[in-house]
Amino acid sequence: MNPKIEKLIKQFAKLPRVGNRAARRIVLGLLQDKTGRIDKLVEALTDAHENIYPCPNCGVLTDKANGICEYCRDNTRANGMLCIVRDLADVWTLEKSGVFNGRYHILGGLLSGVAGVTPEDLNLDNLSARVRDEKISEIIFALPNTVEGKTTQQYIISTLTNTNVRFSELASGVPLGGDLDYIDDGTLSLAFGGRREL
């Protein structure tokens, strides 16, 4: 195979969710395309690479030209609620669902002894300042329902004990449309413990 093509395939194969086979198909598609797709892709990549950075307030990726991100700028979102998430993908998921209309704070990871992630690795420096300056009354943890998620949650709560903020977390239980047959024992036990009276 031509080395230039091989190099390009290798770059695509490094992307998340793209294996070697898919990378070959992608590169073939791009190189045989006659609609200028490569130009558009290179342009969009370069533009994003040069102009996108994490919002210094909350960590959401945004345009440098704007300073802070669209959520931090939006005053209708200054409702005293702050949702703590692991990464930007979670923000997109929540925004798509429309269930939350406050501000976000992206940690950029979760505490983990195994992976060696310590509090210094997370985006926590300005959190207590945000709680104070943005008059946050409730922090909602929307972290993964895992040991790492719960550990991180507990750690953050412990750093904010001298504030009046209330803490909450997403409910655990059977997902909508979830068949009991396919649900693990842990979820089932949480769903039983948190059962609602009708």
Add this chain to the structure above:
Amino acid sequence: MNPKIEKLIKQFAKLPRVGNRAARRIVLGLLQDKTGRIDKLVEALTDAHENIYPCPNCGVLTDKANGICEYCRDNTRANGMLCIVRDLADVWTLEKSGVFNGRYHILGGLLSGVAGVTPEDLNLDNLSARVRDEKISEIIFALPNTVEGKTTQQYIISTLTNTNVRFSELASGVPLGGDLDYIDDGTLSLAFGGRREL
């Protein structure tokens, strides 16, 4: 979502085998990467885009600087055998298997009444000249085992009747490790018709 990020996701989602969800993950991964992955990807894309073109002899994508491709240049491959395939991915598959060591000819498609693909759309202009100039004694059709593949094969044979070239096609049958339970009737019928005496 930031419009620059949205635009980039859209470009990735257009690639073969990449859906919207995967495109989001890819873009997030790229924008959060700190190892210069975007630079390398842009560089590889630009380099390939500017320097790769179809070999004027056989259609294999190759470096413009080389003129013709590595297979057409390689004199050990001038063994009189020419393998006709649909696209470059098929060449890669055959090369990986190591079963063939002659020259290739890429059609760039298959005749199809439904899709409106006519002989003029295929890379056939120089085929009879190649047969003559490269002293081809056998043409092996490695086309998909479909109506379009067989139609294309028949058409090509009909254009080369005034030559001494022999024609062959890949054998049809049960794939290695193939369980009869999972094989369609057409394949089974071909496998029966072509049964080998032991």
